[in-house]
Amino acid sequence: MAAAATSPAGSDGARTPRQKEMKGLLLGRYEIGKLIGQGTFAKVYHARNVSNGEGVAIKVIDKEKIMKIGLIAHIKREISILRRVRHPNIVQLFEVMATKSKIFFVMEYVKGGELFSKVAKGRLKEEVARKYFQQLVSAVAFCHARGVYHRDLKPENILLDEDGNLKVSDFGLSAIPDQIKQDGLFHTLCGTPAYVAPEVLARKGYDAAKVDIWSCGVILFVLMAGYLPFHDQNVMSMYKKIHKGEFRCPRWFSPDLIRLLTRMIDTNPETRITIPEIMDTKWFKKGFKHVKFYIEDDKLCNVDSCDTEEFASLLDHALLEPETEIESRRKIPILPRPASLNAFDIISFSRGFDLSGLFEEGSNGGTRFVTAAPVSTIISKLEEIAKVVSFTVRKKDCRVSLEGSRDGVKGPLTIAAEIFELTPLLRVVEVKKKGGDRFEYEEFCNKELKPGLQSLVMGEVADSSYNLPSDTK
Template sequence: MDSKSKGTNKKSKSLLGKYELGSLLGRGTFAKVYLARPVAGGEAVAVKVLDKAKVMGTAGMAPRVLREVTAMRRLRHPNVLRLHEVLATRAKIYLVMELATGGDLLSRLAALPRRRLPGHTARRIFVQLVAALSYCHARGVAHRDVKPQNVLLDGDGNLKVSDFGLSALPDSLRDDGRLDTACGTPAYAAPEVLRRKAYDGAKADAWSCGVILFVLLAGHLPFDDSNITDMCRKAHRREFEFPEWVSQPARRLVSRLLDPNPATRVALATLTTQPWFKRSLSLDSQLGGLLNGQQESALAFQAPAMNAFDIISMSSGLDLSGLFDQRNREIRFMTAASPERTLEELGRAGGKLGYVMVGKNGVECLTLGSLPGLATMTVEMSELAPPLMLVELRLEVADGDGDGEGQGFGWEELRHELGDVVRTWHSYQDF
């Protein structure tokens, strides 16, 4: 498919033949976010574009991007921003994500006259925040940077937790199950994190939720000091005051969340027992359904079907280092053949060339035994416009070198063996 032929708007740009990039939504130090629409039709998405050279040239940025992608691929919840897929060229990385048209919570609060929400609205937002983070914790992900800037809203005002760049996964834990990396935003970080002590990631997120709830109700931070040491001291001593309009049940809940002792701090998963949550049976029902990742009528959420060709992987051990590994070789081709026939032909061709087809976490892989060390080829398929399918082949080499497309990796031999299954064949270098 010729990406240049897509779209008549001269200001738009086709991304790898799959998405039509539109207006710029925002920019940061390392990334720009664009509005985009699938070429084959469907809902608009947000595409985060990262410059590989900048990411690789900045200490700590490559691991942060990998953490964000790995964490978001593990999570499917109506209140967690959805990562649809990851695309890459030689110079750019594209994160295709759910579009949240309501902006971030900080901007929403800043636009209000008193910078705070009415009690019922604050409760609704907070219930969704607790639901999202409890779901993350149950799947081994601690966010570690929960703040209003990382809480987005969709067009209906429903919450979407975003930015998992500082998140912690199970492989980040020490032998005692705790974390020791100090990270996050000081005004929202737990005292144990600021003091660089070992901490429980879920309990640290609970503290951040307490700060957010205070901000939603009061209109300002509970601890606000330019001196981090003084701010930490105030947090440890619980030196904060509630405005008179904050209800007693809400005060008790905030106090239990802003407990400087993580051992006695309330856990997010137990908040259904708190009186503040029980003021509305519908909200209680909503929280229970969302904590279990179930469909809930008020949000009209329905998880899309998963199949063997989904790009999104739920594997906790997913290795994404190939995004930055120059030894990684990637090829894509278009086919009108069915997914079943395409995989059958890939298996046949691979077997003839000395490859072994193996299954791995819902994504079909080829293990190449003819190269030094271990080489794994991941096959990912997605539908563009029936019956046209996009097939992406990603080769990851653990040892040894390759010298480009068609040399050392057997790409041309594979293409020849696939025959008429291949309609058009592209290297990622073509984009």
């Protein structure tokens, strides 16, 4: 659905009932415009952020449909991937919202159209093709460094902004290291036939980084030639050409370009050129400038609930701090910093707005509560509780493990507590049963843990959504 972010905005005329409903769901923050793209499970609308007037693309996913056909993990992975990849040459995810029936991705609106539209008119000038290719490789290198592999790179999934800069989009088929099998390879058959690497077609496992490099090579060939290196009306015949690596470079390709393409479109992934080697070639380096940009780790977007006031008020405390404050805290660490909760984590604070519940059956047996107490005070409280019941305490940074000394029905009771930073003034403590019997855990929570930690829980949020103990499994 790469084209979704490229079409012109709709008119400001009368809205359909569906558009009015969506506007309400989004708390009136986005004026929904024209439908600009549609897939099997999602629709993409142009919208306007009413606070600043900027255009965005909103991808609306039907939750019921994706759950029925087992795409739960797929959507969860896409969210995880989009959290990792913020780069000037990658379409940006601004925020994620959800209701009981829909999931909304608020994306960067890219006005310039697909790269495919430019290539469809004929081959590009070498300096233009080189610029696009440099930006593409820069984006792909960044993704790989963050453990993300696109696996469906093609001109249709590459957009151009109004300044003519390239933006990689559509990470729906992307992969992360968690999907690697025991042999260290990926095995999912995916991609677009004309751009897919031969090892993917062979179905014997593949290195996803090398697959992306092959696709980049095919894209470069298309930019410079105006046609595909492997093409046949019969798909099986085309696959045979890909498997053999049969392609010819036009006469206008320079020797340096031919050498680069030959190493990228190499049927042997073991000898195929790597990203650092590509960036070190003479053809690539001509006029190349490294992109400098600031990334604020894992704080990519805000998330609002459309039907939970508690969540909306909590979010007010979770707005991003000024960049100068973030930098100064990094330079002068006093105590181990808790991991920062980002917008995606905050979703789980409200049961009516719990994305983890969309993707996983049941609960993880954990309980969270919000506190203004310092990390050191929280840890001290946990140590005091452990001392009273003769539990062993193990600490690592902002994680604390309380381990019982006697065997219960299902072995020793073990409880893990982890501290997260919500804002510079607020912490979230998550408590889970890691081992032992459920009844013993609940008894421990009611008699020891809850009374011991109650003084830390913030009164204004100390209700059934946040308080100890929780129902565990």
